[in-house]
Amino acid sequence: MSKEPFSFSAALSRISRPDEGHDDDVLEVGESMELDGSSETALVPKRIRNPDATRQKLLGAAFGEIRRAGFGGASINNILEQSGCTKGALYHHFSGKAKLINAVIEECLPGYVDEVWLDDLEGAEDILPVLMGQVDRLGGENAPKMLAGGCPLARLASGAGELDESLRKRIDGVYRYWRRGLASHIGKAQFNKTVRTDIEPSAVAEFIIAALHGFLTRPPALRNLETQDSFAREFARYLNNLRP
Numbered sequence: 001m002s003k004e005p006f007s008f009s010a011a012l013s014r015i016s017r018p019d020e021g022h023d024d025d026v027l028e029v030g031e032s033m034e035l036d037g038s039s040e041t042a043l044v045p046k047r048i049r050n051p052d053a054t055r056q057k058l059l060g061a062a063f064g065e066i067r068r069a070g071f072g073g074a075s076i077n078n079i080l081e082q083s084g085c086t087k088g089a090l091y092h093h094f095s096g097k098a099k100l101i102n103a104v105i106e107e108c109l110p111g112y113v114d115e116v117w118l119d120d121l122e123g124a125e126d127i128l129p130v131l132m133g134q135v136d137r138l139g140g141e142n143a144p145k146m147l148a149g150g151c152p153l154a155r156l157a158s159g160a161g162e163l164d165e166s167l168r169k170r171i172d173g174v175y176r177y178w179r180r181g182l183a184s185h186i187g188k189a190q191f192n193k194t195v196r197t198d199i200e201p202s203a204v205a206e207f208i209i210a211a212l213h214g215f216l217t218r219p220p221a222l223r224n225l226e227t228q229d230s231f232a233r234e235f236a237r238y239l240n241n242l243r244p
Contacts, residue, residue, distance in 0.1 A: 055093045057083040062100050063108040067152050071101055071167065105170040109153055113178045116144050117212075121185040126194040128239045131208070135235050138216075139228035151216035153178075179205045195242050204242065211235065 061083035065074045076097060080087060094100040117134065124130050137143055146152065157171050179202060186201035215223070215231050 054085055054089050058085055058090055058093060058100070059103060059108055061085075062104050063152070066101065066104055067155060071156070074101070101167065102170060105156075105167070105174065109156075109171075109174040110177050112146060112152055113174065113181070116146060117178065118181045118185070121182075124185075125189075125192045127185050127189045128194065128242060132232075132236055132239055135212075135232050139223070139225060139232070147216065151213065154213045154217045157213075175209065178209055182208065193244060196244050199242065207238075211238075 058079065061079045062074065064082060065079050069075065069078075074097070076087075076090070079100075080090060090100070094103060120130050120134060121127050138147065153171070153174060157175070182205035183201040186195055186199075186204055189195035190197050190199075190201070211231075215227075218227070
């Protein structure tokens with residue numbers, strides 16, 4: 001099933017644009033060569049600009065920094081250090097910190113939802129064992145690395161009260177994206193007769209997301225085997241009640 005785009009801005013951001021920074025990828029000698037103007041015979045590596053790669057480096061570093069320090073505490077210098085990009089490259093792609101934060105919310109967070117929660121459900125006739133498996137792995141060695149510090153969406157949403165209305169709406173948009181995707185899979189499971197037809201997919205999706213949000217908001221140190229087992233047991237009980 002093809003997923004609907006999260007936003008027009010996310011789609012437009014994938015269009016390549018010239019990069020004015022100096023942190024672009026450089027080919028090794030022998031891969032792409034051209035004559036150096038100072039010598040008719042000297043060969044030098046040709047500089048290849050890759051603005052998309054630069055932009056993704058900046059987004060990845062910003063995502064990690066915002067998860068660590070929150071929106072207000074995120075440091076541009078730390079983002080530059082982690083990405084290996086120049087300040088000129090950053091401000092070429094994003095006119096300021098606010099634009100960078102907006103891009104992280106609109107592009108990185110939906111990607112997290114897909115990678116960790118929705119992609120596993122693609123093509124599954126019976127989604128309930130898949131949903132249970134997602135919870136089981138949270139306490140095991142196969143837990144997604146992205147959840148090492150807790151759910152990034154839950155972590156950022158927990159500070160939503162301190163954000164302006166625009167950022168709050170963007171974060172809520174990610175939750176709606178997750179809810180729509182999960183509800184769609186639940187609806188298909190109803191069609192496959194693996195989930196009760198007397199339940200409302202959107203309401204069930206909302207409850208599942210809220211349960212996961214609450215559990216993953218707890219610091220990793222407080223999510224020990226005992227709390228994991230308790231949560232998994234009750235989650236399994238709820239899923240079992242969705243059976244026809």
